[in-house]
Amino acid sequence: NHFPTKQASLDADLQQNPQPNDQYLHLGLYTPRTPPQGGGTTGYDAQNGGAGGANSSTKTPSSRVVKECEEVRDRLVAKAEALQLPIAALDCLIDRLGGHTNVAEMTGRTSRLVRATNGRDIVVQQRGKAEDEVDQVNVKECARFNSGAKLVAIISDAASTGISLHAGRTFKNQRRRVHITLELPWSADKAVQQLGRSHRSNQVHAPIYKLVISDLAGEMRFASAVAKRLQSLGALTKGDRRAAVGQDMAEYDLDTSYGRIALGRMFDSIALGTGIANGGKAAELAEMLQEDEEFRQKLSQTDALPAMNQCMSDALESIGCQSSTGKEEGKANVKRFLGKLLGLRVTMQNTLFQYFFDVMAHEINTAKKEGRYSDAIQDLYGDDGVKKEMTGSEVVYTSPITGATCTIHSLRVDRGLSFHDAVLRLKEHREGMCEEEGERDGFYESKREVPGRKMKGWMVAMQRRDVETSFLVGRPNTGMSRADMDRDDLREKYVKRTPEEAEEAWSRIYQESTGWDRGERVLDVHILSGALVPLWQQVQESVRKSL
Numbered sequence: 001n002h003f004p005t006k007q008a009s010l011d012a013d014l015q016q017n018p019q020p021n022d023q024y025l026h027l028g029l030y031t032p033r034t035p036p037q038g039g040g041t042t043g044y045d046a047q048n049g050g051a052g053g054a055n056s057s058t059k060t061p062s063s064r065v066v067k068e069c070e071e072v073r074d075r076l077v078a079k080a081e082a083l084q085l086p087i088a089a090l091d092c093l094i095d096r097l098g099g100h101t102n103v104a105e106m107t108g109r110t111s112r113l114v115r116a117t118n119g120r121d122i123v124v125q126q127r128g129k130a131e132d133e134v135d136q137v138n139v140k141e142c143a144r145f146n147s148g149a150k151l152v153a154i155i156s157d158a159a160s161t162g163i164s165l166h167a168g169r170t171f172k173n174q175r176r177r178v179h180i181t182l183e184l185p186w187s188a189d190k191a192v193q194q195l196g197r198s199h200r201s202n203q204v205h206a207p208i209y210k211l212v213i214s215d216l217a218g219e220m221r222f223a224s225a226v227a228k229r230l231q232s233l234g235a236l237t238k239g240d241r242r243a244a245v246g247q248d249m250a251e252y253d254l255d256t257s258y259g260r261i262a263l264g265r266m267f268d269s270i271a272l273g274t275g276i277a278n279g280g281k282a283a284e285l286a287e288m289l290q291e292d293e294e295f296r297q298k299l300s301q302t303d304a305l306p307a308m309n310q311c312m313s314d315a316l317e318s319i320g321c322q323s324s325t326g327k328e329e330g331k332a333n334v335k336r337f338l339g340k341l342l343g344l345r346v347t348m349q350n351t352l353f354q355y356f357f358d359v360m361a362h363e364i365n366t367a368k369k370e371g372r373y374s375d376a377i378q379d380l381y382g383d384d385g386v387k388k389e390m391t392g393s394e395v396v397y398t399s400p401i402t403g404a405t406c407t408i409h410s411l412r413v414d415r416g417l418s419f420h421d422a423v424l425r426l427k428e429h430r431e432g433m434c435e436e437e438g439e440r441d442g443f444y445e446s447k448r449e450v451p452g453r454k455m456k457g458w459m460v461a462m463q464r465r466d467v468e469t470s471f472l473v474g475r476p477n478t479g480m481s482r483a484d485m486d487r488d489d490l491r492e493k494y495v496k497r498t499p500e501e502a503e504e505a506w507s508r509i510y511q512e513s514t515g516w517d518r519g520e521r522v523l524d525v526h527i528l529s530g531a532l533v534p535l536w537q538q539v540q541e542s543v544r545k546s547l
Helices: 007-016 061-082 089-096 131-147 188-195 217-238 257-272 282-291 293-299 304-318 334-343 346-369 419-430 487-493 499-515 533-546
Strands: 023-026 029-032 103-106 111-115 122-126 152-155 178-181 208-211 387-398 405-414 442-449 456-463 470-475 494-497 522-530
Touching: 089 103, 089 111, 089 152, 103 131, 131 152, 178 188, 188 217, 217 334, 217 346, 257 304, 257 334, 257 346, 282 293, 282 304, 282 346, 293 304, 304 346, 334 346, 387 522, 387 533, 419 456, 419 470, 419 499, 442 487, 442 499, 456 499, 470 487, 487 494, 494 499
Parallel strands: 103 152, 178 208
Antiparallel strands: 023 029, 111 122, 387 405, 405 522, 442 456, 442 494, 456 470
């Protein structure tokens, strides 16, 4: 288990604020027991019970204040000592798992609380006086775990490097490891490093990972970062994004194109007050907010939907995710949104996250129904209208040991959308729709010239049936876009034209864009497959030089 001890932060505080030996530390209050050295008008007068000059013989107002402070201190100390507080969480966990004789502790702590031999008392046990001694203790504890003398190991971040706890073939203890992470770190790379303590080469069994996550919405930020990193590692090393973890972690990978679209829709619906975005469940969200006092106050003044919308708008604005005008900087930044959720009350955290998650699930389901969903790391122009042709394959590396090969495949991709295909798509989209529903569908010309080209831009736009404010768009040179266009952007930047007006300009762009250096219609794509790891350093260097 990885467990936070906070020993390092406490030691740092004590080093920065050293206290004399003649002072007590109680609940953060430092009070001298003995008179300080020196005299003066602010000295300590033991006979008068407080502050006073060296020659003071009567009680002063300040001496009475000190006496009152001491009385308050004594009462607080008495209350603190009367509290039946549990021992530290780490010590409690070790005790529940059988005590220090059965649990190998690898942390940076110099001391710990253990149960005495009588089975009742709790005593302090020294683990080491200095950092070097603690490291030696950790090495011995690691050896005891690998030998089978202890079957449970607890690791903190301070000892998460340089320790091997996998089911190695050279270890006596070859039982399959179950690795439980109780607190996900801030960095996904650090999480991968911690997981690597129990998953290493030359092992008999791969470990089982258990990532413990609370139902606090703000914690999903860490789970999302770790899930994305683990899936990337699996895709890199084995060609399968699920290979690194043994299961699909897509549920926790929220920072995707669908997540960003869902977040934008949620922000827009809250800012504009247009109701719950598609996918959101108003009744469920209102029930979650029943515990929020602010929502109950607003509910007594207005209906549930406006009250809920106002509460969510105020909450987003309080953490800097949305201004009163509805404009939010970087509103599609999922990572920033999840991080800022931590600044809200728990009830509001969970409500906003559930709203976001439901809208994202709706976006994914819609994409699956329309045949445009892909959970791959990157989709290589998966639209049916894109023409792909394999132009060659070449083996560029063969492992001298295993014989595994790395092959480079060359493809020619024609992603353009001809005028005939654009008209056909528009016709298919309008099937089953009344005339009023498709009045905004059609061909559009940009109001300004395309930067770097002395011509206007053209596209075909089709209003989505499930979201009135979004349009599917396609262009003659780049085909159907993966990202939708907002209705306001369409009105602001484009003018609707008839098919007859669009045909000539559309066909000219379709023909000329074949040889463009930017926004070209035909692309030459090269894909590496097979044994990538031995060549990864050269690949990175080649990419770096080409940028």
